[in-house]
Amino acid sequence: MIQQKLADSLNWTLLHVLIVIYEEGSISAAASRLNITQSAVSQNLKKLEEQLDSQLVIRNTKPLKLTPIGHYCLQVAQTIFTEITSIEAMKGSNSHLLEGEIKLLVASRIHNPKYDDFLVYFKHKYPNITLDLTVKSSRDILNDIEQKNPAVGICLARHTPELLNQKLLFKQRYYLYCGYHHPLFSATDLNLDSLSKEDFIAFHSEDIGEVLFPIAVFKETHGLTGRISAYTNNLDEVVRLIYTGYGIGALPDQFIAATYLESNLRRLPPEEGVADIPVYIFWHKHRALSLIEAKFIEEIVEFDIS
CATH class of the missing domain: 3.40.190.290 (D-Maltodextrin-Binding Protein; domain 2)
Incomplete structure (x- = not known):
């Protein structure tokens, strides 16, 4: 039931933000790619960490590094978004x-x-x-x-x-x-x-x-x-x-x-x-x-x- 509750409440858009942060290596670069403010990226990351009740990113490193649970979440997120981008190809x-x-x-x-x-x-x-x-x-x-x-x-x-x-x-x-x-x-x-x-x-x-x-x-x-x-x-x-x-x-x-x-x-x-x-x-x-x-x-x- 706990796992189902998380799946029902998790904002999938936040996982995309995590992917971009990892790929770009910084909050500022992620904000530029997503065309939103750095503050918005930081807030989205904070919301994701709150929903998962875990720290995902080690701050104050260049490039930003992920915690072990952050790496696992990244793998899950990448799998999800690979499948999503494949939907059009299914046609x-x-x-x-x-x-x-x-x-x-x-x-x-x-x-x-x-x-x-x-x-x-x-x-x-x-x-x-x-x-x-x-x-x-x-x-x-x-x-x-x-x-x-x-x-x-x-x-x-x-x-x-x-x-x-x-x-x-x-x-x-x-x-x-x-x-x-x-x-x-x-x-x-x-x-x-x-x-x-x-x-x-x-x-x-x-x-x-x-x-x-x-x-x-x-x-x-x-x-x-x-x-x-x-x-x-x-x-x-x-x-x-x-x-x-x-x-x-x-x-x-x-x-x-x-x-x-x-x-x-x-x-x-x-x-x-x-x-x-x-x-x-x-x-x-x-x-x-x-x-x-x-x-x-x-x-x-x-x-x-x-």
């Missing part, structure tokens, strides 16, 4: 005004040409927005966002956690592959029956209820009963094991097409592939988005990279 006519940092949690090895096109478009339209990307597993991304961490996530998910919003971005089509050192690499007249007894490389996330479970369902449905020769949760390791002949496995086709690996891997039957695995953008339902987070989500959804 789309002044997108270059939007600035700040978006923390993105992204699952590894997500490939889609239209996703790349979107990033090109977003950079050109919002040149002053910085992307802070961290690569994590899909499970860790969902766990982080559920904790209301200030981030937006792009990852795979079989079930959406109750506290999260989601929008489908695109689907990754998975196909079966063998590698250069596998006997099937040079075989002819392959069909599904040719694969029935082959060893498999599997993702941990092919287990029941996990994001790649449709791959396990496909293998079971089509009688692909070969043993699992290796498990991993890392796509690069799956590729390595397939290439070196440890077994066959399912890989996202767009990932293979985007790398140097195509000549060392062979796509196997069926021609139509194994499963479509959706990729979503996630954010917490009860964490207020910053303006630039909201704009990023709006833009990527409207861009239609499916």
Whole structure:
């Protein structure tokens, strides 16, 4: 209740005065920039200190210095006024005004040409927005966002956690592959029956209820009963094991097409592939988005990279 009372009673204009005092380094310079008298600046600063019941500025120093609580208030004020000056940019006519940092949690090895096109478009339209990307597993991304961490996530998910919003971005089509050192690499007249007894490389996330479970369902449905020769949760390791002949496995086709690996891997039957695995953008339902987070989500959804 005390925090709410302060938020309701605080004069936001006074925070702007604090920013200008800090940036100009003196009361007189702040007064000149704001086009008001030095006395008015001093009175505004005094009112702010009274409302916060704290000294914010150390007087009689050149340039003026802030107290520790003054520095904290400055950071809060700068955040508020960055968001305020971004409102016009939200209309789309002044997108270059939007600035700040978006923390993105992204699952590894997500490939889609239209996703790349979107990033090109977003950079050109919002040149002053910085992307802070961290690569994590899909499970860790969902766990982080559920904790209301200030981030937006792009990852795979079989079930959406109750506290999260989601929008489908695109689907990754998975196909079966063998590698250069596998006997099937040079075989002819392959069909599904040719694969029935082959060893498999599997993702941990092919287990029941996990994001790649449709791959396990496909293998079971089509009688692909070969043993699992290796498990991993890392796509690069799956590729390595397939290439070196440890077994066959399912890989996202767009990932293979985007790398140097195509000549060392062979796509196997069926021609139509194994499963479509959706990729979503996630954010917490009860964490207020910053303006630039909201704009990023709006833009990527409207861009239609499916």
